[in-house]
Amino acid sequence: MTTRLPKRQHTHLEAQIQSQLCSFGARLRELRLKRGWTLEELACRSSLSKAFLSRLESGGRQASIAAALTLSRIFDVSLASLFESQLATEPCVIVRAADAEVKSVNGLKYTSLSNAGRFFNLQPIKVTVPLSRHGQEHYHHEGEEWIYVLTGSLTLSLAGKIYDLEPGDAAHFDSRLSHRLIARGEKDAEVLLVASPVATAGQPMLPQISQHRAIPMPVLQTFAVATSPRFNQLPFQKQKSKLKAPIQKRKDLP
Numbered sequence: 001m002t003t004r005l006p007k008r009q010h011t012h013l014e015a016q017i018q019s020q021l022c023s024f025g026a027r028l029r030e031l032r033l034k035r036g037w038t039l040e041e042l043a044c045r046s047s048l049s050k051a052f053l054s055r056l057e058s059g060g061r062q063a064s065i066a067a068a069l070t071l072s073r074i075f076d077v078s079l080a081s082l083f084e085s086q087l088a089t090e091p092c093v094i095v096r097a098a099d100a101e102v103k104s105v106n107g108l109k110y111t112s113l114s115n116a117g118r119f120f121n122l123q124p125i126k127v128t129v130p131l132s133r134h135g136q137e138h139y140h141h142e143g144e145e146w147i148y149v150l151t152g153s154l155t156l157s158l159a160g161k162i163y164d165l166e167p168g169d170a171a172h173f174d175s176r177l178s179h180r181l182i183a184r185g186e187k188d189a190e191v192l193l194v195a196s197p198v199a200t201a202g203q204p205m206l207p208q209i210s211q212h213r214a215i216p217m218p219v220l221q222t223f224a225v226a227t228s229p230r231f232n233q234l235p236f237q238k239q240k241s242k243l244k245a246p247i248q249k250r251k252d253l254p
Contacts, residue, residue, distance in 0.1 A: 024068075024083050025059040031075045031082075032057075038098065046070050054101060058112075100126075106214045107133035108181070110193075123195040125215065129154060129183040138178040141211045143197045146172045147181070152189030155182040180214075 032042050039057075043050040048067060055061035063071070072079045093114060100111045109128040129152075138157065147156070148170045156163040159177040164184075173179065175195065183189040 024063060025057045027082050028053075028071065029057045031077065033096070033099070035075075039101065042074075045074055106137070107135065108214060110215055113192075123197065125193045125195070127181070127191050127193050127215075129181045129189040129191065131183045131185075131188055133183065136180070138180045139212050139214045140178045141175055141197075141213045143175050143195060144173065145175045145179075145196070146170065146194045148192040150190040150192060152183055152187050153185035154189040154191060155184050156180075157182060 032039075037045075039050045039053050042048075042053055046053070046067075048070065052061060052067075056063055056067075068079060068082060072082055075082075095113055100113070102109055102111050104110075107130065109130070111126045113124040113126055114122070127147075147154075147165075149165045149167050151167055154165045154169075156165060156171050156173075157180045158173055159179070163171060165171060181189070181191070
C-alpha cells in the first residue's frame, strides 16, 4: 500500500530537494573557479558536456551517481563535500566575464549576471535583441521586470501600448502584463534586464496567469514562484486590496 505525504510535507520535501540541487551546483562552480577552469575545460577533463555541466551549476539538472563520482575524482574531494558549499557564508557572488556564457532562446541572446543558486529574488541578465528577431509573440509571467538600454534603439510593447527607448532610458513594469522587446533602427539593441520572479505586495491584484516566459527561469526561481503565497489566495473576484490608496500611475509605467 502506498502512503501519500500530506501536501505540506510534500512541498517541504520538494524545497529540500531544490536546496540540495542548488547546493551541489554552487559547490561545483566554486571548485571549478578555484582551479581557474572554464566550463569547456571541465567538460574536457570529465567527458561531460558543457551544457550538462552548466545546468548542474545552475541547479537545473540533478547529477547521476556516475557524474557525481566522476566530478569528485577530478576535483579530488569526497562525494559528500560536493554538497557542502562555502558560498552560504560569502556575502557576495562574483561572475567573471570569462565565465559568462551567452545563450539563445526565442530570438534573444542573453547572459546571466548572477548565480541563481544562491540568490533568487532577482535575476540580472544582459540581453541582446537582434534586429532580425522574427515573430510578434508576447510573454507574460508572475513578477516584475526592470530594463535599461545600453546600446541601440528598443521598443517595449506592453499591454497594447508602445514605448520607444534609447540608450540611457529605463523601464520598470509588471511582467504579468503581455510584453515583448523589439529592436529598431540600424543595429541590435543591448539591454540590462533585472527580473523579480515573485510578485510583491505592492503589485495590484490580477487574475492568476500561466507562466509564458521569453527567457526560462532557473529551477530554483521557478520553484519559488510556484510556491509563492499569492498562489494560495482566493480567486480574483473575491480578493480585496489592503492598500489604503491605489498605486499612482502604475498603469502608465513603461
